[in-house]
Amino acid sequence: MSEQGTVRVYVGTRKGGYVVTGDKGRKKWRVSGPSHEGRDVYHMSPDPRRPGTVFALVNSPWWGPMVVRSTDHGKTWREVAPPMMKKSKERPAPGPDGPAKNPIVNLWHLEPGPDSDPSTYFLGVDPASLYRTDDRGESWAPVTALNEHETRSAWNPGAGGLCLHTILIDPTNPRRMYVGISAAGTFRSDDGGDHWQAMNRGVKISFLPEKNPPVGQCVHDVAMDPATPSTLYRQDHDGIYVSRDSAESWKHVGGPLHSDFGFVVVAPPAMPGSAFFVPLEGATRTIGGHGLQVQRWDERTRRWSALVKGSPFPGDFGMHREGFATDPFDPAGLYLGTSTGQLFISPDAGRRWLQVPYQFPGIQSVSVAAGAGR
Amino acid sequence: MAAVRLDAMLREFGPGGTLTTPASSVGALLEELETRYPRLQYRLRDETGAVRKFVRVFVNGKAVEGASGLATPIGPTDRVDILHSIQGG
Numbered sequence: 001m002s003e004q005g006t007v008r009v010y011v012g013t014r015k016g017g018y019v020v021t022g023d024k025g026r027k028k029w030r031v032s033g034p035s036h037e038g039r040d041v042y043h044m045s046p047d048p049r050r051p052g053t054v055f056a057l058v059n060s061p062w063w064g065p066m067v068v069r070s071t072d073h074g075k076t077w078r079e080v081a082p083p084m085m086k087k088s089k090e091r092p093a094p095g096p097d098g099p100a101k102n103p104i105v106n107l108w109h110l111e112p113g114p115d116s117d118p119s120t121y122f123l124g125v126d127p128a129s130l131y132r133t134d135d136r137g138e139s140w141a142p143v144t145a146l147n148e149h150e151t152r153s154a155w156n157p158g159a160g161g162l163c164l165h166t167i168l169i170d171p172t173n174p175r176r177m178y179v180g181i182s183a184a185g186t187f188r189s190d191d192g193g194d195h196w197q198a199m200n201r202g203v204k205i206s207f208l209p210e211k212n213p214p215v216g217q218c219v220h221d222v223a224m225d226p227a228t229p230s231t232l233y234r235q236d237h238d239g240i241y242v243s244r245d246s247a248e249s250w251k252h253v254g255g256p257l258h259s260d261f262g263f264v265v266v267a268p269p270a271m272p273g274s275a276f277f278v279p280l281e282g283a284t285r286t287i288g289g290h291g292l293q294v295q296r297w298d299e300r301t302r303r304w305s306a307l308v309k310g311s312p313f314p315g316d317f318g319m320h321r322e323g324f325a326t327d328p329f330d331p332a333g334l335y336l337g338t339s340t341g342q343l344f345i346s347p348d349a350g351r352r353w354l355q356v357p358y359q360f361p362g363i364q365s366v367s368v369a370a371g372a373g374r
Numbered sequence: 375m376a377a378v379r380l381d382a383m384l385r386e387f388g389p390g391g392t393l394t395t396p397a398s399s400v401g402a403l404l405e406e407l408e409t410r411y412p413r414l415q416y417r418l419r420d421e422t423g424a425v426r427k428f429v430r431v432f433v434n435g436k437a438v439e440g441a442s443g444l445a446t447p448i449g450p451t452d453r454v455d456i457l458h459s460i461q462g463g
Contacts, residue, residue, distance in 0.1 A: 062383070062428045062458055063417045079413070084421035103420035 007327060007370040008073055009335055010044035010054060011343060015361035017041040017056050019074040026333055026347035031358045035077055036068070043322055044074070045110040046369035049118050054369070055137065057107035057123075065107040067123070067137055073369070080137035083107070083123055104129075109322065111167035114174030124164030128155060128181045132193065146179065146187060146196045151215040155184035158218050158237070165321055166222045170229045178222060178232070178247060185217035186234065188247055199247035206238050221321045223265045227272030231299065235265045235321075240277055242299065254279070256304055257295060258288055264324035268332030271349060273299040276307075276326070276334060278319060286316040294334065294350055307350030317342065322365030329370065337363030376452045378403065383458050387413040395454075400431055401444035403454060418456070428459040 007022040009029075016034025023029075035041075040059045047053040054074050058066045068077040084104055106126045113120030113132075123131040123140065130143040155162060166180030175192040178199070185200040198215045205217055218237035225231035234241040240254030240262070254260025254277075261282040267275045275297045281288045292313035296305050318339040327333040334346040341360040346353045375394040384390060388411030397403035404425075408415045418429050424441060425431065431438040432455040438446050448454060 062426065063387075064420055064426060082416055084416060103422050103424070 005370070007333065007368060008046070009325070009343070009345075010046060010056075010074060010365075010367045010369065011337055011360060011363055012041035012044045012056065012322070012365035012367075013341070013361040013363050014040050017044050017058075017074070018360060020343065020356060020358075022345075026329075026345065027354070029345070029356045031356065033074075035074065040106075041364060042107060043109050043365045044367050045112065046367055047112045047121075048369070049112055049115055051369070055110045055121070057110055059106045065104055065125070067107065067110070069137055081133075081139055083125060083131040083140040083142075105161060106163070108163045108165045109167055111169065114169055114171075116174055122167045122169075122177075124167055124179065126161040126163040127157075128162045128164040128184060130164055130167070130179060130193070143193045145194055146189070149187070149196055149198075151184070151198055154213070154215050155181060156216065158182040160321075166219070168222060168224050168232075170224070172229055176229075176246070178224075180219040180222050182220065183216060183218035183237070185215050186219050186222060186247055199243075200250070201248065202250035202252070203234070203236055203241055204238050204252070220263045221265045221324075223267040223275055225267050225272060225275075225299070226269040231273075233265050233267055233275035233277075233297065235262050235277060237261065240265075240279075240297070242275075242297070253297060253302070263319055263321040264336075266324050266326040266334070268326040268334075268349065269328045270330035270332045274349075275299070276324070276350065278324060278336065280318060284316070285318045287318075290314055290316055292317060292336075292344055292353065294336070294346075296350060307346075308353060312353060313342075313344065313355060315342075320364050322367075323363055325366040325368045327368045327370040333368070333370075335366045335368055337366040339363065375450055376403075376448045376454060378407075378454045378456065381455075381457050384414070384417075384456070387411060387417050389414070395448070397448055399444065399448055400433065400438050400446045400454070403448060404444070430457045430459055431455070432457070 009020040011018040016037045018033035021030045036058045043057045045055045052073050054070045056068045067080050069080050070077045104125050109124040111122045119136050120134050129147040131140040133140045164181045168178040170176035177189045187196045188199045189196045200217045203217045221235045223233045230246040232243045240260040241250040242253050243250045259279050262279045265277050277295050291311045294307045323337040325335040331348040336344045339362045343356040379392050397406050
């Protein structure tokens with residue numbers, strides 16, 4: 001496991017991006033920022049293959065979406081090409097009734113590519129599409145096989161839009177990828193993105209007449225088990241699921257919980273077989289019990305355990321789907337940002353928690369750069 | 375040539391203040407600005423060519439609206455203002 005050193009937590013908020021730097025013990029934290037002040041930073045993505053390189057996805061209703069890149073841990077930033085930038089300057093001519101195709105509304109998630117392709121990154125956007133760059137963001141190409149998937153007419157936007165928000169790459173087989181789209185479900189490619197198939201068998205839908213369609217599921221987040229990549233943990237609008245066969249089928253495991261609605265899941269590298277979720281009340285989108293609580297799923301015992309003892313942080317907290325992160329250390333760190341601007345950190349896999357003493361704007365995303373590995 | 379006034383927010387992407395243009399239509403003006411100032415590309419208009427929601431273009435004080443507004447002619451004595459609406463919290 002990685003040697004402990006400086007930990008940087010990248011916090012994307014509705015009003016800019018922050019870097020929260022921690023000491024070796026992950027107990028003291030220093031906040032710097034914001035960058036991109038006043039703008040909606042949906043995701044900040046450090047690249048474990050290139051320490052110091054961080055991308056941020058900056059959305060603006062005035063200027064449209066921007067991709068920016070830092071090579072000094074987020075101190076300075078430079079805009080790179082947005083995904084709609086074509087090598088040709090030609091645009092489709094607006095028709096008499098306006099533009100013929102939907103423009104990109106928001107950028108959602110940027111994922112570094114496999115270790116074998118150090119200049120490759122994948123980008124998920126709204127309306128749901130996947131883009132790929134092989135030159136560190138200087139140019140982009142749409143992943144057409146997914147973006148024009150035969151099931152696309154059955155995809156529908158959730159409350160956050162029709163967004164492609166999750167991108168996972170199998171570390172043991174870099175040509176195998178997964179994406180999550182709300183509300184379309186999870187898709188898998190086994191050939192580097194040339195072909196895609198919907199992977200939603202067993203995941204129910206409560207908001208359509210057909211309860212088990214092949215697509216249309218409102219997946220909120222997916223995490224891959226660090227030791228067994230064929231095991232996936234999935235938080236849907238309609239519950240918590242586990243797949244043990246590379247998403248060929250899904251098993252509902254959230255039943256014992258008071259509620260298994262939620263938005264986030266992480267699977268720490270130091271804890272194979274464990275996934276951490278933050279269930280919310282469906283009606284309020286806040287943690288039940290009026291205080292911070294995190295649930296751990298243990299794949300070996302197939303049981304749940306609540307991690308936060310007592311009520312050290314009373315309140316009504318919600319979070320967005322990028323708002324939970326982990327680190328490569330043992331014991332694992334957990335980093336939870338709320339939609340009302342609190343950042344909670346556990347340095348020991350959820351036994352103890354602290355709140356960073358800074359009131360952030362509403363937090364859109366939390367990402368961690370620490371040592372080696374993702 | 376027509377005079378073009380750009381609001382201060384645009385300075386982040388290159389131009390600011392007043393400049394002149396030989397463009398003969400609003401659409402041609404936007405193309406010219408994007409060519410002269412590449413960082414403006416996709417900031418005034420999206421990738422389909424539509425003017426962004428909160429960008430407003432006025433020719434002699436009259437708002438240019440919708441896709442058909444891009445064809446609005448510009449004469450040598452005209453004045454064009456490119457402004458941003460401010461909204462939200």
